Amino acid sequence: MQPPRSALSPFSDDAFKLSRLGIAETLVNLDAEGNPLPGLAVSWRPVGPTGWEFSLRPGVRFHDGTSLDAAVAVNALSRATRAQPKPRILDGFELAVSEAGPDRLVVRTAEPDPMLPQRLSSPQLSVLATAAYRQDGTVDPAGAGSGPFVLTELRGSEGASLDRFDEHWNGPAKAPGLDVSFVPDGSARAAALRTGTGDIVEAIPASQAALLDPGTFTEVPMPRTNTLYLNSRPGGVFGDAGLRAAVREAIDVAPIVAGPYEKRADVAQGLLGPAISWSGQRPPRTGATPPTAPHGQRITLATFSDRAELPEVAAILEQQLERAGFQVELVVREYSQIEADALEGRFDAFVLSRATVLDSGDPAAYLRSDFACDGGFNLSGLCDAAVDAALREAESEGDMRARRAKILQAEREILRTGAAIPMLHERVVQGNAPGVHGAAFDPRERLLVQRDTHKVAE
Incomplete structure (x- = not known):
């Protein structure tokens, strides 16, 4: 729906495009009730009154061929704490991140934070390869995520291209890639679904839903x-x-x-x-x-x-x-x-x-x-x-x-x-063309295209 405002920086609201398009991943995921689930971290435990230790998933590779370890995760989270403006999820919170071993890190807060694992599920705290973080404070996620799709091109406010990442830790995606268009006009988005030029369409206006085949959209x-x-x-x-x-x-x-x-x-x-x-x-x-x-x-x-x-x-x-x-x-x-x-x-x-x-x-x-x-x-x-x-x-x-x-x-x-x-x-009304399977209907608007998302002829 909305074009990127910060060149897909994870420290901005663009972070949710990184997660919805399967580019970047976080240490923790959430279930439907908001409880924490393993992501790039497989387990965690409290360490004292203000700390949590996270154990990283083995065998995770980034799109640039580098591997996930504690130093990479510490760098990503530390960069987020120093970003200006600060990511919204860190409002009022100070984090200190350190390595506890090759595959373990400790995150400490100034005050006890019982929701820290859930906080680390925010797409604004996605973990990217070290090369994504520039000396001038900017972040370039192209070729630096760990998700099932690799960002190969960002065309300003118009669109993006992504290819399947065959070395994803959970196996390759079913779709060979994605072509993404950013379309602020709601009528144009609905028209893309009606004409077949769009397979998955975000946020169709309520006024346009009556013009669509009932089998092509879901109200969430x-x-x-x-x-x-x-x-x-x-x-x-x-x-x-x-x-x-x-x-x-x-x-x-x-x-x-x-x-x-x-x-x-x-x-x-x-x-x-x-x-x-x-x-x-x-x-x-x-x-x-x-x-x-x-x-x-x-x-x-x-x-x-x-x-x-x-x-x-x-x-x-x-x-x-x-x-x-x-x-x-x-x-x-x-x-x-x-x-x-x-x-x-x-x-x-x-x-x-x-x-x-x-x-x-x-x-x-x-x-x-x-x-x-x-x-x-x-x-x-x-x-x-x-x-x-x-x-x-x-x-x-x-x-x-x-x-x-x-x-x-x-x-x-x-x-x-x-x-x-x-x-x-x-x-929210989300459009899915006939033959599209595996798209997420996520009430939190974090997920959209997943590893199982694909289209078959019908």
């Missing part, structure tokens, strides 16, 4: 929330909690679900949706701020066009907010052209489709990134002591049942501030 419930972020930085319009509350009162989600999403979405009850099975156990909300009348206050509302529904969502919100008394300027661009301005707080409100367990399979990482004072993706500029305290409580809890309860408590504190207004939870 996603842990992805469409949220309105309000810029709560002091001095801005929504530094006023009462005006944030006025936005909350003005929004009616029903026409958004029925319109742009054509009922292929669920009305949000919180930041975490029904794809996270335990999210319905959340405590009741308390302490909502009463709304303040806008009196014609001018605001900028922004979103991006890569997800076809979002401009329509923003247009509906524009109408609702103007009826409530705001004067709204709407800004829509491609994501690659708007992300930097959004992170710098140049908009009063921003509509974002956000995966809530993308990085570690654990929502605490997403909540910290988006809502902690030092969060690396804090679009709303939120800095609230109670929120930060609740996030620390959740992140330090090792018992999974208690951790989930504390995550929901942190969610309640975030929603209390009014800096984020969750609207709906998406169901």
Whole structure:
């Protein structure tokens, strides 16, 4: 869907293209419930209160012919800790990585981190061959991954070519290679499926699904929330909690679900949706701020066009907010052209489709990134002591049942501030042409093309 923004650097969101296209691999994988599974590491154990020792899989070779050992893994993780900006999965965490033997490494954190194995499953912590990491801090994954496919060419924002890696540690892939096109326009992606020019198609817009043969796509419930972020930085319009509350009162989600999403979405009850099975156990909300009348206050509302529904969502919100008394300027661009301005707080409100367990399979990482004072993706500029305290409580809890309860408590504190207004939870439509087998339908959006993915004539 979206073209690379950082030349497929694993330290950026491009990392998820590396994993979805079978280029790069991580030390740890996750099962459907978010529990850790072996990846490039076959086992791990705690070492003292702040350390974990990982034993590496034998016989792993990179696309450049070099072998995986502890020195290579230590180099990859150490480079991630020094990257600028820091990978989102490391927001608020400091890692120290060292060799414990030829095939063992130790990862230590400043504070105990019971979720470190899950954290190391993030594609942003993929392990590449040493040659991928340049002295100037950039990373070139071409010919440097360990996955079933070798990146042979990246054509800027247009596409990429990949060949099968015959020496993959788990055996060669069934497909001889991949031709990839980056197509931000949702209608064009759907057309590629209809015309047979695309075999696997990401994120088909809900409006296009009715035009497709039902046997060519699958609707996948996603842990992805469409949220309105309000810029709560002091001095801005929504530094006023009462005006944030006025936005909350003005929004009616029903026409958004029925319109742009054509009922292929669920009305949000919180930041975490029904794809996270335990999210319905959340405590009741308390302490909502009463709304303040806008009196014609001018605001900028922004979103991006890569997800076809979002401009329509923003247009509906524009109408609702103007009826409530705001004067709204709407800004829509491609994501690659708007992300930097959004992170710098140049908009009063921003509509974002956000995966809530993308990085570690654990929502605490997403909540910290988006809502902690030092969060690396804090679009709303939120800095609230109670929120930060609740996030620390959740992140330090090792018992999974208690951790989930504390995550929901942190969610309640975030929603209390009014800096984020969750609207709906998406169901993503993925297209698969007749004869395509083995493509992943991954709610975390980490996997797509796998070793078993292939096409046969039908």
